[in-house]
Amino acid sequence: MKLKTIIMGSALFVGAALTGASAHAADKIRFATEGAWAPFNYIDSTGTPQGFDVDIAHALCAQMKADCEIVTQDWDGLIPGLKVRKFDAIIASMSITPEREKVVDFTNKYYSGGLRFLGRTGETVDLKNLDGKTIGAQRATLGAQYLEDNYSGKAKLKFYDNQDNVYLDLVSGRLDVVLSDELPTYNWLKTSGNGDKFEFKGDAFMKNDNIGIAVRKGDKLKDKLNEALKAILANGTYQKINAKYFPFSIY
Amino acid sequence: MDFSVVVEYFPRLLEGTWVSIQLVLLSIVLGGLFALPIALARISPVLWIRSLPFAYIFFFRGTPLLVQIFLVYYGASQFDVVRESVLWPILREPFWCAIIAFTLNTSAYTAEIFRGAIQAIPPGEVEACKVVGMSKTQMYRRVLLPRAFGIVLPAYGNEIILMLKGSALASTITILDLTGMARTIIARTYTPIEIFLAAGAIYLLISMVIIAIFRQVEKHQNRYLGSVSIKVPDKG
Secondary structure, X not given: OHHHHHHHHHHHHHHHHHHHHHHHHHHEEEEEEOOEEOOOEEEOOOOOEEOHHHHHHHHHHHHHOOEEEEEEOOHHHHHHHHHXXXXXXXXXXXXXXXXXXXXXXXXXXXXXXXXXXXXXXXXXXXXXXXXXXXXXXXXXXXXXXXXXXXXXXXXXXXXXXXXXXXXXXHHHOOOOEEEEEHHHHHHHHHHOOOOOOEEEEEEEEXXXXXXXXXEEOOOOXXXXXXXXXHHXXXXXXXXXXXXXXXXXXXX | OOOHHHHHHHHHHHHHHHHHHHHHHHHHHHXXXXXXXXXXXXXXXXXXXHHHXXXXXXXXXXXXXXXXXXXXXXXXXXXXXXXHOOOHHHHOOHHHHHHHHHHHHHHHHHHHHHHHHHXXXXXXXXXXXXXXXXXXHHXXXXXXXXXXXXXXXXXXXXXXXXXXXXXXXXXXXXXXXXXXXXXXXXXXXXXXXXXXXXXXXXXXXXXXXXXXXXXXXXXXXXXXXXXXXXXXXXOO
């Protein structure tokens, strides 16, 4: 009798949990971000994701009157996670590239960036000839791909799991040069306390690097997001968020 | 699923496989060398001799390998003293940082396996050695260590396989081992399932080779036990 009660009870519990979870998944739009790309997305001291990407996601959700949830996922697991429906959209400062467009759909751009080299202050770096130098970048980024395409076999390339580790190895001296997106690096130079020891080398390039929100192929969510994006650009919400992080427009 | 990417990137996966094999071989050999003195000190009847290896084993078995790798790679490089020391040319290389972390880790586990094996030898055999008048060194060299070697093999083979799988963590400090290579390929092709399946198959193959080698060594080492106790099923 007692055993039966326990079994019935747990079956009910599991059933409730399952239906609860599926109901959950239906209403909520789950946005995934990386959480290691300040000031676009990072985890604050209370463990909550913050930053430009997160603010934009919240603004879009408010515009769509949708219930949203922000989850974090390591960078190179973002697209695989989206494909297996762990979340519904990626808002993680992801560049729209032809390779990625083969596997996911992108919304219109919500900002644009560019790549820029970073090196030690006062050291002359000939960007046309980086032979024998050790260059670092985050794995699975535009910067890493650019390095592979242009410096493979000439310079020593090192790829990291996240951008914080790239900075760590630049400071430790294992890296001579870093290739990264200009805007987060601009933020790192200003906020990390290492601003005087490192500086940009050369100008930003690939300035047509458009950043979009990734959704699964054929997902209708893309149109809804595009509409909401247009609305927040028009009503000034976007500009307010922009001003919170950068004194210039990044759109 | 599109397995043409596996074919296309197979040479690069093999490159990574070679790095993984180097990592495992080097750290197993170095770890094994360190493990024996640690194990012998660990079973010493003298308290101050056995307490240091005890603490060493306790630390390296009790903390995650990933934490140990990060401590060696990112932790040590934070200090100017380390960066200006003569060791920096070694410590700046991720490969050697991984070797250091793996060696320390596996030597702790292996020492504990050795200790167990030495202590598993029936006391009668130790007494027999004493009765025929062997010195302590003779006893270890002629009886205890060869006996322990036979006992240790299954557990030691296990440790090597664990090390092989643990070596995948080297990819977190920019090493392009099999896992690191797989992740770098995926970063370009976005075909995680195909590439990881291929990488998994390669790991499985290496494990099979390790298992086969150990089965042969075991058979050879324990041949004096007769045919009854070496009737190990071929599969399983």
